Amino acid sequence: xxxxxxxxxxxxxxxxxxxxxxxxxxxxxxxxxxxxxxxxxxxxxxxxxxxxxxxxxxxxxxxxxxxxxxxxxxxxxxxxxxxxxxxxxxxxxxxxxxxxxxxxxxxxxxxxxxxxxxxxxxxxxxxxxxxxx
Numbered sequence: 001x002x003x004x005x006x007x008x009x010x011x012x013x014x015x016x017x018x019x020x021x022x023x024x025x026x027x028x029x030x031x032x033x034x035x036x037x038x039x040x041x042x043x044x045x046x047x048x049x050x051x052x053x054x055x056x057x058x059x060x061x062x063x064x065x066x067x068x069x070x071x072x073x074x075x076x077x078x079x080x081x082x083x084x085x086x087x088x089x090x091x092x093x094x095x096x097x098x099x100x101x102x103x104x105x106x107x108x109x110x111x112x113x114x115x116x117x118x119x120x121x122x123x124x125x126x127x128x129x130x131x132x133x
Contacts, residue, residue, distance in 0.1 A: 022049065024064065026057035053078065055089035062090045073097045079104050
């Protein structure tokens, strides 16, 4: 994978120091959540992964997740419009099950877009605007 040859960063921290980082070409924030504190211990590795949008995964990325990491189920938390616009990509052609759980409604997305547009128009620092959501 091309991206694995260079150090990815997350908020200035190299990927090698980010817990459970999974290097993929088509998704940039994929991690195994194993080892995180839980009520009675820690989460098990290989059970729960978190990722940004998976619609741009490459064939190698899909093989990594499905064949090597045994990905079986995706809980898609994108809004309906995001799912409509971007779809499931290559992962959607596999046997992986999908559950669509909309956690951000369209009205909230529209409000956030308007707030960002207003902040940009007012000359706010783009990094601060994007960090605020």
